[in-house]
Amino acid sequence: MPELQILTRRWTLDNGHTLRGYLDSGGFAGLRAAFDLPPAEILARVKESGLRGRGGAGFPTGVKWGFVPQNLGKPVYLVINADEGEPGTFKDRELMERDPFLLLEGMIIAARALNCRRAFIFLRGEYLWPGIRLEEAIAEAYGAGWLGKDIQGSGVDFDVTLHYAAGAYICGEETALLDALEGRRGQPRLRPPFPAVAGLYACPTVVNNVETIATVPCILERGVDWFRSLGTDKSPGPKLYCVSGEVVRPGNYEWPMGTTARTIVEESCGGMLPGGR
Ligand SMILES: Cc1cc2nc3c(=O)[nH]c(=O)nc-3n(C[C@H](O)[C@H](O)[C@H](O)COP(=O)(O)O)c2cc1C
DSSP, X not given: OOOOOSTTTTTTOTTTTSXXXXXXXXXTHHHHHHHTSOHHXXXXXXXXXXXXXXXXXXXXXXXXXXXXXXXXXXXXXXXXEEOOOSTTOOHHHHHHHHOHHHHHHHHHHHHHHHTOOEEEEEEOTTOHHHHHHHHHHHHHHHHTTSSBSSGGGSSOOBEEEEEEOOOOGGGGSHHHHHHHHTTSOOOOOOSSSOTTTSOGGGSOEEXXXXXXXXXXXXXXXXXXXXXXXXXXXXXXXXXXXXXXXXBSSOEEEEEETTOOHHHHHHHTSOSBOTTOO
């Protein structure tokens, strides 16, 4: 299977980061499909897709969403983990810079599935460019009715707040992140309770990685069977691989889950630099 262009499909466009460019290149198709489905059906499809979290632990996304209780009488929050502090990782950065609306689309779909009205993007403080692009995208989305009240006449109300983190590797851990977002020093919380039940402001909260949520729209747009045709049985779908070091062309490359480092280095990176091992 060749290199993919699903998460990266707008990365070669000059205006892929604008609302116009997003719409002209088929943006919001997944969301339009989601608006026609009941929340439980969206959740079922994400579960059936087998999508696993792209933030490191690989927890099944639909299962995590399913843990959120809807009967507590409290708001449900969605928090996007955009802290990306792991050395050698820079996939979320490029995703947010080049296609911020893909993240927003995934967030609105998640919001509908979770009955959530407010989300926060916890952005690594040093990520200036992704922050600028996200601020522009969020402003454009509000202006054109893709965020805020009654999004595109769907009945979905959804607000997004961009939060610049103060900068600490540990704040990428989801419970330390929640403490930092609440204004305290970022230190991991004892569990239980888990964030799904008592997370941000002690309310049910889903914390997901940027790439995880940016992968959701293609599931709704192209279907579960298509998604499962990529990658491995236990970990399907497309994946961004960050390559740095002694290769000819370092960068982010999109391949199915389960692709070997050898394939990516040889077919996308132009091989090793002379003398590199
Ligand atoms: C020390 C530490 C740092 C972490 N840093 C990040 C990070 O920068 N970005 C991220 O998405 N997840 C990070 N995680 C994982 C999160 O705790 C959490 O599992 C993840 O955000 C869940 O999202 P996902 O299910 O979509 O992968 C970190 C975990 C630990 C223990």
